[in-house]
Amino acid sequence: MPEGDVLRLTATRLDTALRGSILVRTEFRWAELGAVSLMGREVAEVAAYGKNLLIRTTDGWTVHAHLRMEGRWFVARTGTPQAAGRSPFVRAVLASERWTALGEHLGMLNVVRTRDENRLLGHLGPDVLAPAFDAASAALRLRDASEGPHVSLAEALLDQKRVAGIGTIYAAESLFARRMDPWRLVGACDASELTALLLTARSRMERVVAHGLGALDARVHGRLGRPCVRCRTAIAVRQARRPPYERPIFFCPRCQAPQAGISRSE
Numbered sequence: 001m002p003e004g005d006v007l008r009l010t011a012t013r014l015d016t017a018l019r020g021s022i023l024v025r026t027e028f029r030w031a032e033l034g035a036v037s038l039m040g041r042e043v044a045e046v047a048a049y050g051k052n053l054l055i056r057t058t059d060g061w062t063v064h065a066h067l068r069m070e071g072r073w074f075v076a077r078t079g080t081p082q083a084a085g086r087s088p089f090v091r092a093v094l095a096s097e098r099w100t101a102l103g104e105h106l107g108m109l110n111v112v113r114t115r116d117e118n119r120l121l122g123h124l125g126p127d128v129l130a131p132a133f134d135a136a137s138a139a140l141r142l143r144d145a146s147e148g149p150h151v152s153l154a155e156a157l158l159d160q161k162r163v164a165g166i167g168t169i170y171a172a173e174s175l176f177a178r179r180m181d182p183w184r185l186v187g188a189c190d191a192s193e194l195t196a197l198l199l200t201a202r203s204r205m206e207r208v209v210a211h212g213l214g215a216l217d218a219r220v221h222g223r224l225g226r227p228c229v230r231c232r233t234a235i236a237v238r239q240a241r242r243p244p245y246e247r248p249i250f251f252c253p254r255c256q257a258p259q260a261g262i263s264r265s266e
């Protein structure tokens with residue numbers, strides 16, 4: 001599933017292609033949006049919030065898309081076969097005279113007034129990649145928001161209502177970097193530990209936003225059974241959350257071992 005860093009990279013690509021351009025073709029292949037058109041409107045900007053993409057027009061409309069598991073956006077030169085969008089997986093097309101942005105396999109698509117974006121995003125926690133991200137206040141929300149402090153650290157990091165933008169990769173990588181047990185209860189951590197954890201996730205994501213996906217450098221994610229880079233113990237995996245919403249979290253059972261006397265989810 002794409003995480004906040006991928007959304008930022010996508011937003012930057014689409015922003016470069018469309019900002020300041022007039023839309024000459026718009027298609028929303030989505031049940032409730034079949035009749036909606038944004039033709040003739042000018043793109044003000046393309047932004048990301050957590051795992052959400054927002055394409056805003058200068059006259060106050062927003063196209064909101066969520067990529068869910070397999071979604072992606074790509075840009076093709078208008079008039080080329082790739083820009084035609086003939087694939088049945090293409091759900092959104094927004095084109096200027098020069099460039100066409102196409103959204104495939106989208107998990108969610110809305111067109112709303114920009115002033116009403118909050119109806120779609122208001123339940124989310126702070127965006128971990130926002131320039132004004134305040135890690136200390138986000139740490140308090142990470143611990144107490146949503147279902148409260150009695151969930152594991154892994155689940156808290158994945159819960160977009162607590163903090164927006166982190167998925168399985170950065171949850172696992174930041175917990176490993178801080179040597180924290182993913183299954184310890186978030187309520188058993190103090191605010192400074194959680195602040196440091198969020199800042200670690202943010203800085204790793206920022207590196208990828210700045211240098212591309214090649215800068216990811218995963219130490220535990222996707223490395224089941226391979227030796228830990230620190231202690232050579234085999235990397236393990238366990239599911240966070242319950243079916244059907246379970247998500248794999250990779251970790252080192254030794255570097256991230258439970259500490260005696262500290263509550264964790266079993």
Ligand SMILES: [Zn+2]
Nearest residue numbers: 228231252255
């Ligand atoms: Zn280890």
